[in-house]
Amino acid sequence: MSKTITLLGSTGSIGTQSLDVIRAQGYRVHGLAANSRVEMLAQQVQEFQPDWVAVVDEAAADKMESLLAGMPSPPRLLRGPEGLIELARHPVDAVLNAVVGIAGLGATLAAIESHNDVALANKESLVTGGHLVTEAVRRNGVHLLPVDSEHSAIFQCLQDAHSAKTLTKILLTASGGPFFGMKREQLAGKTRADALKHPNWNMGAKITIDSASLMNKGLELIEAVWLFGLPPEKIQIVVQRQSIIHSMVQFSDNSVLAQLGVPDMRIPIQYALTWPERVPGPAPELDFTTLKQLTFDVADEETFRCLAACKKAIAKGGLAPCAANGANEEAVRLFLEDKIGFLDIGRLVEAVVDSESFGGTYTLPDVYECDRMARSFVLAHI
Template identity: 45%
Template sequence: MIRKVAVFGATGSIGTSALDVIARHPDRLRASVLAAGSNVAALVALCVTHRPDHAVIADAALLDALASALRDASLDTTPHAGMPALDALARDAAACDTVVAAIVGAAGLDSTLAALRAGKRVLLANKESLVLAGALMMQAAHDAGATIVPIDSEHNAIHQCLPADGDCSGVARIILTASGGPFRGRSRLSLADVTPAQAVAHPKWSMGPKISVDSATLMNKGLELIEAHHLFAMPVERLDVLVHPQSLVHSFVEFIDGSTLAQLGLPDMRTALAVGLGYPDRIASGVTGLDLLQHGRLDFEAPDTDAFPCLALARGALAAGGTAPALLNAANEVAVSAFLQGHLRFLAIPTLVEHVLGTLPAAHAASLAVLRDADARARHVATQAIETGAVH
């Protein structure tokens, strides 16, 4: 049977990598739904190549433009617009059985939850949804019998190293690796004049601007700690981070018998996507094998939380629990957006996050409504701090 795959965030780096893998396996995979934010031309170009049944543009005002462009391209693809349409297709059993959840930020939460509640296989690349509502998402997956395969290289590595039955009773620690980003080894003082162009120039991975900035601040690794806590039911004291600049070892799992397993590979998201799309089978990804003789050496060092305090802020939010991770995530999204637009200094990103966490105490995360309220309040406080110059 051919697996019908919905790619949410199809025009982004993860989406295009997913489509590359899908196109390599026409006998077992088909892109049945493609979704993008506002780039109609890019979405239609992908539809011409992959011929999906449905195309969704998140901006509801662009429905007519999408429909017209699909007609002009002589495609039978059905046009949709707006996030509710995305959620409906995520639930629709006829539309897809697998969802690549690659929409950036908290905007990806609803469609991911819809897919999980429908019992779909979800290839989870949207880390913010787990950070915002991890406990609710994992419960939804459990209740509906959905399968989550994480697509972050680190969590995918852990997924590959853990027992197939999901039993983590023999796990002592999970150790996430971090490249260190473009500013590894620099002092906090030397980061005062960092520009957005410098921050998005990641030395190893090709990623979108938001995740690239998160990598530069090490917030990305902090969010991944929170993800790992939910995905693998691992308490914060058994989660660690090592900086590994070569980005060839994607994470470690240490077991209680003294064994440590690691997953290695070239820094290419198609490997993790092939694991998710083919699971439990192995399928070709288009990525070549790792030649360790060519690469020569593997280095590891402790993260510098003085120069990069976001990692410590995320660990603290995870320890605090409740709405704290949602507050952290929302404040960081506002901060990164402001930095990319030139309204906030690079070093002010963690300052703003810390300001929001200090202003809004964590509360019990009793429901999605409570988490959304925390998200909204954090965004308001963060935006106000920028506009008033309290953080700049």
């Protein structure tokens, strides 16, 4: 079945893998959006011939305008954060949001309000504005389809509607990242280069650092609460070092279902775009003749304080997860610039969560103000 897709964040790791799926399925691309990597975006435009492109960074948008001028039938160009949101509003079969960070929240809400189904790789949309997003989905009657490998695995295990009603527990798997098994004293001197050496996945810098700190798993726990309606105490983090079991679900009879596959993001990306159908795609099959072991362990939140901070945040509710996310985004930026140490990330995120109660309802402007406050807190406490 042919579909028309808008892809936000097309030049990142998830974006380029999404284009592999789009290419393999022969889907039409309505729009592509990127922050600043316009040379790569121009190459994507030449191959996929979208009707529209959006570039968030203003200087990069100027450069993109020059690149488009040399093309025979260029797409129309949208600029800035407003351009990203405008593109998300265009009617398509699905908007795949692979933007990194809270910058993706506005586009997620815009897509939903325009009655577009959303394939969501931007977990921060639910972490920072979970109430706003889920209410918008309910109000507009659209589908919110998870792209994260773990949430896709849970979603796939819950396709039997009767079984889904008896869900009692989610087992959210984690690779453990490059620092699994280490204690705080071993982490003190870890550098950007150390943290970027993920054992299983090829991802962008920010999400790779989040994996090393287990912040990514904390954000995924919060996302799972919003997606699947279980309280955080019913979601258990399980370290699965081989990244073959992508997550599991447990039912009232204590039966457990798991989704397995190679560590290739094109599998969950494709399922979000083809759901409820399954079709052949570009990802390789899992070869059980080479699979010698599957191991399980517990996540050490005493050492990896980002995970502990996220659990505190979702327990507090309200804007606490937004504050945790904003603090983490700022702290990771500083770490990647070699301005703080690796352990400072967890210290700062936890300090923000502990600083206020954050409870109660909120609006979209409240989300952005909380994010600003959290970033300011980090800068004041480094």
